Amino acid sequence: MCARLGIACELILTRSVPKTEVGYELNGNVLLDQLFGASICVLAGGSDSLAEAEKRAEHLRASGHKVLVIPTGGSTPLGALGYARCAEEIAQQETELGLTFNQVVVPNGSAGTHAGLAAGFQLLDRGTSLVKSYSVLSDRDTSAARTLQLTQDVLSLLGSSASVQASEIVIDGSQLGDGYGLPTPAMLDAVRLMARAEGLLIDPVYSGKAFAGLLADLTQGGFRSGDNVLFVMTGGTPGLYAYREAFQG
Ligand SMILES: Cc1ncc(COP(=O)(O)O)c(C=O)c1O
The missing domain is CATH 3.40.50.1100 (Rossmann fold)
Structure with missing residues (x-):
């Protein structure tokens, strides 16, 4: 949707599944994320991705960007x-x-x-x-x-x-x-x-x-x-x- 609307998309993911096959690392949604031009940041398992996203958002806002942080799954009242x-x-x-x-x-x-x-x-x-x-x-x-x-x-x-x-x-x-x-x-x-x-x-x-x-x-x-x-x-x-x-x- 971001690609369609011309909005930059940054994904902050956590390594939450203990799988390391090359297909898991590079195929599936990762391939699509790359095709659509999203940037991907992968954090260690157990990291607080939302806190990291808020930090990144603050940084971007300070340099004049408008930022929307969407938590995991978009599972907020608005997202639902x-x-x-x-x-x-x-x-x-x-x-x-x-x-x-x-x-x-x-x-x-x-x-x-x-x-x-x-x-x-x-x-x-x-x-x-x-x-x-x-x-x-x-x-x-x-x-x-x-x-x-x-x-x-x-x-x-x-x-x-x-x-x-x-x-x-x-x-x-x-x-x-x-x-x-x-x-x-x-x-x-x-x-x-x-x-x-x-x-x-x-x-x-x-x-x-x-x-x-x-x-x-x-x-x-x-x-x-x-x-x-x-x-x-x-x-x-x-x-x-x-x-x-x-x-x-
Ligand atoms: C394909 C698919 N089905 C179902 C769900 C589950 O939805 P929810 O996170 O709203 O429980 C997800 C969440 O990422 C999903 O990717």
């Missing part, structure tokens, strides 16, 4: 508004299709996707628990606390005084495996199944783990016959190309 609108779009499509979804399934990294959708459905009187996410970045409880707070903040930003309870934020932590960005056998199977059954490509870090969770729920009897389940494809296909070894290993 896109997915609040997505809830509205889903509701419109339900009307057009003549069906009602019983569950809307997404991955949960920095929580903006889940929180935006949950706030959107709350405002449509459908309740936040229509959304179920599978955490791929943090353990279930950490994700749940982050998602609850952000959902509440998105609702406030939209002028709602609704109060969301912790029990109304539905998150499953079973698909995280050994951690963020680390493949699980269930994820590999889920990505292959989606490719072979539907001809669709989902990414290994987010949608692959969420779809693995949905498949587990299906086989464990988590749904009734006739339930309509919406799996929201959140993008990220280029991530597949950074994980060649995992699929071929």
Whole structure:
């Protein structure tokens, strides 16, 4: 988007996945970042990338630039508004299709996707628990606390005084495996199944783990016959190309 708008883009990333294959270092999103002309600064794992970004922003502002700092995932109340609108779009499509979804399934990294959708459905009187996410970045409880707070903040930003309870934020932590960005056998199977059954490509870090969770729920009897389940494809296909070894290993 920055390339399209002629805005300089600086990415401050942290080395948060213990993978060093050449494909992981240079392919996938890194290749695209370079193609689009973004500058990339990679910090050691555990570094505070937001603090570093704020520091860089101060420096740029002092030399006369206008700077917007976007935290991880764009998961601020403002950033989550896109997915609040997505809830509205889903509701419109339900009307057009003549069906009602019983569950809307997404991955949960920095929580903006889940929180935006949950706030959107709350405002449509459908309740936040229509959304179920599978955490791929943090353990279930950490994700749940982050998602609850952000959902509440998105609702406030939209002028709602609704109060969301912790029990109304539905998150499953079973698909995280050994951690963020680390493949699980269930994820590999889920990505292959989606490719072979539907001809669709989902990414290994987010949608692959969420779809693995949905498949587990299906086989464990988590749904009734006739339930309509919406799996929201959140993008990220280029991530597949950074994980060649995992699929071929
Ligand atoms: C492809 C993809 N799907 C889902 C997500 C998760 O979104 P969120 O960080 O809003 O939880 C991300 C976040 O980076 C992503 O890249």
